[in-house]
Amino acid sequence: MPEISRVLVIAEIGVNHNGDLELAKHMIDAAATSDVDIIKFQTAVPELVQIETAPKAKYQTTTTDADESAMDMIASLQFRYDEFRDLKDYVESRGKQFLSTAFDLESLEFLSSLGLTLFKIPSGEITNLPYLRSIARLAEDIILSTGMGTMEEVTAAVDAIVAAGFSREHLTVLQCNTAYPSPISDTNLLAMVAMGKELGVKFGYSDHTQGSSASIAAVALGATVIEKHFTTDTTLPGPDQHASMEPEAFAALVTSIREVESALGSSKKAITDSERENRPIARRGVYASRDLPAGEAITMADIVCLRPETELSPMDIDAVLGRKLTSPVGKHTPIDLDKLSP
Numbered sequence: 001m002p003e004i005s006r007v008l009v010i011a012e013i014g015v016n017h018n019g020d021l022e023l024a025k026h027m028i029d030a031a032a033t034s035d036v037d038i039i040k041f042q043t044a045v046p047e048l049v050q051i052e053t054a055p056k057a058k059y060q061t062t063t064t065d066a067d068e069s070a071m072d073m074i075a076s077l078q079f080r081y082d083e084f085r086d087l088k089d090y091v092e093s094r095g096k097q098f099l100s101t102a103f104d105l106e107s108l109e110f111l112s113s114l115g116l117t118l119f120k121i122p123s124g125e126i127t128n129l130p131y132l133r134s135i136a137r138l139a140e141d142i143i144l145s146t147g148m149g150t151m152e153e154v155t156a157a158v159d160a161i162v163a164a165g166f167s168r169e170h171l172t173v174l175q176c177n178t179a180y181p182s183p184i185s186d187t188n189l190l191a192m193v194a195m196g197k198e199l200g201v202k203f204g205y206s207d208h209t210q211g212s213s214a215s216i217a218a219v220a221l222g223a224t225v226i227e228k229h230f231t232t233d234t235t236l237p238g239p240d241q242h243a244s245m246e247p248e249a250f251a252a253l254v255t256s257i258r259e260v261e262s263a264l265g266s267s268k269k270a271i272t273d274s275e276r277e278n279r280p281i282a283r284r285g286v287y288a289s290r291d292l293p294a295g296e297a298i299t300m301a302d303i304v305c306l307r308p309e310t311e312l313s314p315m316d317i318d319a320v321l322g323r324k325l326t327s328p329v330g331k332h333t334p335i336d337l338d339k340l341s342p
Contacts, residue, residue, distance in 0.1 A: 007226055139170075288303060304332075
């Protein structure tokens, strides 16, 4: 498992703003109160994403107007390009990094024109070769979400990106279960670790579950990126609200992630400063079990291992046995090698 420093945490506002710029800014304000790194949206030209008669996903038919077409739904949830520019400036004014997932090639070029160098590939595009090649051309860093994908499909997507000249060192794959919300039993975090190992890339987790346990566990397993849907109110209309996290719970999640990344520390086993002063108290030393006269050869019956620690560790007790004392030693006095015959 790779050692990590700071986990990149993404607050995925996505389309939870419902096309309302002021609501989007309100959500940015709420997300920015946490120790999150990135605040993310979604950018799409509806007619470049799907055909006019494309159906909604099943969960969308229950979370949005069932009579509304998928095309109209997408259009109602989108901002104009000038509004995205405004959002980018607003996110950055709050000290956070702006990101948006592009769902078509035109949107990719637009986001690149804003100066974005980090790009997120949504799960639905991992089999879209022209899209993957365009991302590889534009990006300095790529996050690839793998929901609904097989290992063969994920491998093919990574190979296509690398074949287009992109470095594996700047690629992160995310385990993801594309259901809203996702059952905790379908999280499959070990697949995240396996993908990173097999593909030779960094790995992370895009969390659609309700709750925080999966994300926290992912960090403990070595995730370097965590993405979680964010909203100010899960009862708001919109397709993703019910699978999102509200500000107080999100802030608590980020705090837990920061605690876990701190707790992971280093793979080097060493004495820490906080425990150093307790070591001599908790460790044992080698003492005389009774008053011992000079000239006596020491046996196991003559010594006892007690706290606190002494210069002679019980691990070195064999160096004492059979040797004679050159001077008397009182009961519960440390055995000193300098007072033993060669």
